[in-house]
Amino acid sequence: MINVSLPDGSIRSLEDGATVLDLAKSIGPGLAKAAVAGKVADRLVDVSHHLEDGDAVAILTKKDPEALEILRHSAAHLMADAILRLFPKAQLTIGPVVQDGFYYDIYLPEGKLTPDDFEPIEREMAQIAKAGLPFSRCEVRDDADENFARYKGIDGGANKFKLEIVEGVKGRDEVLSFYKHGDFIDLCRGPHVPDTGFLKNVKLTRVAGAYWRGDAQREQLTRVYGTAFFTKEDLKEYLDLIEEAKKRDHRVLGENLELFTFSEEAPGFPFFLPRGATLFNSLQDYMRSLLRSRGYQEVRTPLILSESLWHTSGHYDNYMENMFFTKLKLRDEKQAEVIHDNVDEERPMAVKPMNCPGHLVLYRSKTHSHNEFPLRIAEMGLVHRREMSGVRHGLFRVQAFTQDDAHHFCTPDQIADEVRMLIQFFKDVYSAFDLNDVRIELSTRPEKRIGDDAIWDRAEGALKAALDAASIEYQINEGDGAFYGPKIDFHIRDVLKRSWQCGTIQMDFSMPSRFGLTYVGADGQRHTPVMIHRACYGSLERFMGIIIENYAAKFPTWLAPLQIQVLPVSEKFNDYAIATTNRLRAAGLRAETNLKDDRVGYKIRLASLQKIPYALVVGEKEVNNGTVNVRSRDRGELGEMAFDAFVSEVGREAQPPNTGAAPSTQAAA
Numbered sequence: 001m002i003n004v005s006l007p008d009g010s011i012r013s014l015e016d017g018a019t020v021l022d023l024a025k026s027i028g029p030g031l032a033k034a035a036v037a038g039k040v041a042d043r044l045v046d047v048s049h050h051l052e053d054g055d056a057v058a059i060l061t062k063k064d065p066e067a068l069e070i071l072r073h074s075a076a077h078l079m080a081d082a083i084l085r086l087f088p089k090a091q092l093t094i095g096p097v098v099q100d101g102f103y104y105d106i107y108l109p110e111g112k113l114t115p116d117d118f119e120p121i122e123r124e125m126a127q128i129a130k131a132g133l134p135f136s137r138c139e140v141r142d143d144a145d146e147n148f149a150r151y152k153g154i155d156g157g158a159n160k161f162k163l164e165i166v167e168g169v170k171g172r173d174e175v176l177s178f179y180k181h182g183d184f185i186d187l188c189r190g191p192h193v194p195d196t197g198f199l200k201n202v203k204l205t206r207v208a209g210a211y212w213r214g215d216a217q218r219e220q221l222t223r224v225y226g227t228a229f230f231t232k233e234d235l236k237e238y239l240d241l242i243e244e245a246k247k248r249d250h251r252v253l254g255e256n257l258e259l260f261t262f263s264e265e266a267p268g269f270p271f272f273l274p275r276g277a278t279l280f281n282s283l284q285d286y287m288r289s290l291l292r293s294r295g296y297q298e299v300r301t302p303l304i305l306s307e308s309l310w311h312t313s314g315h316y317d318n319y320m321e322n323m324f325f326t327k328l329k330l331r332d333e334k335q336a337e338v339i340h341d342n343v344d345e346e347r348p349m350a351v352k353p354m355n356c357p358g359h360l361v362l363y364r365s366k367t368h369s370h371n372e373f374p375l376r377i378a379e380m381g382l383v384h385r386r387e388m389s390g391v392r393h394g395l396f397r398v399q400a401f402t403q404d405d406a407h408h409f410c411t412p413d414q415i416a417d418e419v420r421m422l423i424q425f426f427k428d429v430y431s432a433f434d435l436n437d438v439r440i441e442l443s444t445r446p447e448k449r450i451g452d453d454a455i456w457d458r459a460e461g462a463l464k465a466a467l468d469a470a471s472i473e474y475q476i477n478e479g480d481g482a483f484y485g486p487k488i489d490f491h492i493r494d495v496l497k498r499s500w501q502c503g504t505i506q507m508d509f510s511m512p513s514r515f516g517l518t519y520v521g522a523d524g525q526r527h528t529p530v531m532i533h534r535a536c537y538g539s540l541e542r543f544m545g546i547i548i549e550n551y552a553a554k555f556p557t558w559l560a561p562l563q564i565q566v567l568p569v570s571e572k573f574n575d576y577a578i579a580t581t582n583r584l585r586a587a588g589l590r591a592e593t594n595l596k597d598d599r600v601g602y603k604i605r606l607a608s609l610q611k612i613p614y615a616l617v618v619g620e621k622e623v624n625n626g627t628v629n630v631r632s633r634d635r636g637e638l639g640e641m642a643f644d645a646f647v648s649e650v651g652r653e654a655q656p657p658n659t660g661a662a663p664s665t666q667a668a669a
Contacts, residue, residue: 002053014051021047021194024059036060036067036198037191044070046137046191062230069097074135074192075202075228076102081184082124083224084155087113092154092186093161093212093221099499100238101227105210107161113222118204125202132197133181137190140176147178150185161212161219162187201235202228205242209390216388241496248496250548251394257553257610259561260395268392268399270541275561278590282559283540284380286432286656287404294425296378296406301358303382307348312514313357314450316350318483322385324351355381355405356508356533360515363409363529368519373529374414378406380540395545402540408532409512409519412462418532419466419488419505426503426536430492432657433547433559437493440472443480450484451510459507460486462530482533484508494550502543506533554633557613557653564591564650565612566628567603569619571595576623580616580643587647589654604631614650 001013004023014022020038024031024047038045039058044066051057060067076095083090083106090113095104106113140148152162165187169176179188181196193199204226212218229235254260259276262269272280291298304326310316315323326349332338352358359377368375384400391397408418427438442463445456463486467474474488481487490503508531518526537543547555557563564584568577577593584591594603600617607615616628621640628646630638641649 002051002055004051004053004055004057007058018051019047020045020049020051020057020059023051023057027059031059031061034061036062036064036193037070039066044191046135047194048137049191068230070191071193071198071230072097072102072228073188074196075199075226076104077135077179077181077184077186077188077192078125078128078196078199078202079121079204079224079226080104080106080186081128081181082121083113084184085124086117086120087111088156090155091159091161094165095186098225101205101225103223103225105212105221105223107159107212107219107221113207113224115204115207122202122204125199128182129196129199129202131182132195134195135192136180137192138178138180140178147180147185148176150180151178151187154183154185198230199228201230201232202226203235203239211390216390245496245498245549248549248552249394250396250545253548253553254394254545259548267389268387268397270395270398270400276544278561279555279559280540280544282561282656283537283544284402284404287380287429287537289656290425290429291376291378291406294376294421296376298378298380299359299362301355301362301379301381302352303384304349304351305358307350309357309361310350313360313511314484314514315353315357318448318450319353322387323353324384324386326350351384352381353383353385355379355383355403356407356511356531357515359407360511360517360531363517364515368409368529370411370519370521370527373519374408374410374418376406376408378404381405395541395548398539398541401542403535404537404540405533405535408534409517409529410532411519411521411527412530415462415507415530415532416466416469419463420470422505422532422534423470423472423488426490429536430490430502433550434556435492435494435546435550439491439493439499440467440474441477441480441489441491442467442474443477443482443487443489445481445486446479446483448483449481450514455509456486459509463488463505463507482506482508484510485533487533492546494546496549500546502538502546503536504534504538508533552611554611555613557650558656560611560613561590562592562610562612563589563654564614564616565607565610566591566593566616566618567600567607568593568595569600569617571597573618573620573623577618580618580628583643584647587651589647589650607631608633613653616646 002016002018003011003013005011012023012026014026021032021035024035035047037060038047038049039060040049040051040055080092080095087108089109091107093105093107095102138147166176176187177189178185179190179192204224206225208223208225210221210223212221227238229238254276257275258273259279260270260272263271288298307325327341328343328345330340330343332340362377380402382400382402387397387399410418430436430438444460467488477489485506485508487504487506489501491499491501493499512531513528517529519529521527566577566581568574574595581591581593604615611633613633615631617631618628622628627640627642629640630646632638
């Protein structure tokens with residue numbers, strides 16, 4: 001007999017060789033039927049896993065977050081099996097779980113796979129799921145093993161990608177483990193659901209291109225995405241959100257509402273149209289108003305800096321592939337038509353991918369005292385980073401973007417207060433955009449980094465202590481820190497339940513030392529300051545894309561690029577409409593007049609499609625009474641109102657949260 005412990009501390013006695021499923025059966029038939037997998041000493045295992053005496057065991061059901069990932073990984077195998085049945089010449093590579101689903105990268109030596117193929121693939125998947133084929137694990141010690149031979153032969157026997165994967169596993173001296181269901185077998189660590197009967201609520205979602213190992217010089221693959229849920233209700237809810245997300249796609253809304261555009265003349269560089277520029281500037285202005293009230297000093301630093309500076313900061317060694325470098329071109333002295341490229345310069349230059357080195361140079365330009373601390377330096381800094389064409393995505397992934405960047409220089413004993421202030425500051429900002437679901441992660445030292453372990457211990461300890469002292473809940477994200485220090489990342493969830501990583505607070509004990517920064521302490525001696533990197537929006541462009549989709553471009557009045565449109569009933573009332581628009585502008589509101597020769601009903605409809613918060617209709621009655629007839633995007637028809645009353649009411653909505661009074665109603669008539 002063996003004894004195992006359960007999460008509630010109770011002990012269960014089982015027969016030797018008992019499995020996780022046997023344990024579930026001993027507790028009750030309902031749990032045995034619901035069991036998806038097990039967790040033994042924090043290691044996820046199949047329900048067929050054999051237990052040992054003294055094991056601490058948890059049985060996972062669909063209520064556990066890990067169970068959904070296991071389901072989706074199993075669904076990736078299901079999809080691969082179905083694809084091979086319909087595309088026998090396809091070659092499988094890898095099929096991991098990703099946020100909201102899974103994908104499988106497939107090499108197609110001929111032909112192609114498109115969304116038109118989803119329906120027959122899903123029918124095949126449904127048949128495999130209906131069969132309830134058990135997932136079974138097998139470990140291979142010898143290449144001559146029957147299971148290894150089946151694995152190599154499952155997609156033709158000449159899959160070089162599989163051989164590369166296998167060699168990698170062997171090189172790490174790891175066990176080759178495979179999972180079978182029916183005639184299908186694939187290399188996999190597992191675990192998996194008990195059988196394919198769990199996989200009845202699976203849906204393929206899209207197809208994309210990919211490169212083997214993410215290398216553009218390697219083979220191009222077809223990446224098929226899908227998702228899976230335990231219930232059809234959860235799947236339907238997710239698919240409804242996907243459809244809603246398509247309607248909210250910031251790239252489509254951005255073009256339709258004339259906010260921004262892209263051009264092949266500048267791939268990955270957004271062009272902001274007038275309304276988009278207004279929205280962008282509103283984001284900047286709002287942030288600036290909050291920075292001023294918190295004692296920040298705004299600066300400007302050059303876009304291009306000496307390449308040697310990036311060696312000092314560590315960016316060259318850790319970030320070179322993502323940087324843009326300047327190139328000197330010269331005409332040949334004897335042949336003017338001959339141009340020499342990449343001429344060596346006495347001082348080669350690089351376009352900044354980050355603002356921090358410029359702020360370090362500014363700090364170093366004068367002597368500082370501890371009495372100045374905490375010293376908060378901010379910049380709406382334009383940075384450039386190379387991004388492969390395959391990963392660029394509207395405003396979410398561009399090659400030039402503006403950071404609401406800032407750096408705090410402080411003493412070690414000021415760290416906790418600065419971090420607490422920043423956490424509350426960031427939450428206040430996100431709530432202003434109706435983004436109130438915020439999750440915090442502490443990201444620790446990455447493999448590629450600068451500074452010794454002692455510095456990293458100190459930096460990670462400082463952030464952890466600040467979070468703990470403020471009783472803030474957070475999760476540890478191992479190995480995802482910046483190359484110069486650990487960080488606190490803010491993940492915000494929008495109305496479609498999607499998570500976005502925006503804000504960051506990064507602790508840096510290395511770069512100030514590398515740049516030779518000092519301050520005069522209370523003891524009269526020179527010390528190295530602590531540097532805190534921080535950004536709240538992160539990228540203004542990306543944050544703009546997020547809020548476009550979060551609001552479906554129906555921005556609150558204070559944020560709307562155009563707040564009011566004045567619509568004359570006919571050209572006879574154009575002068576009154578123009579005068580009304582001018583009075584609105586004088587009151588500090590963003591307004592325009594639609595003077596097109598269209599029926600007023602069409603103008604109202606157009607204003608609604610453009611998601612303008614207010615449309616003011618003016619005709620003979622309004623001219624005689626000196627009023628406006630108000631239609632609200634959100635509240636419907638409000639009727640006739642005196643001009644000053646309208647400005648007083650809408651003016652309050654037109655002000656950013658907690659930044660000032662409403663516009664004046666004493667505008668010139």
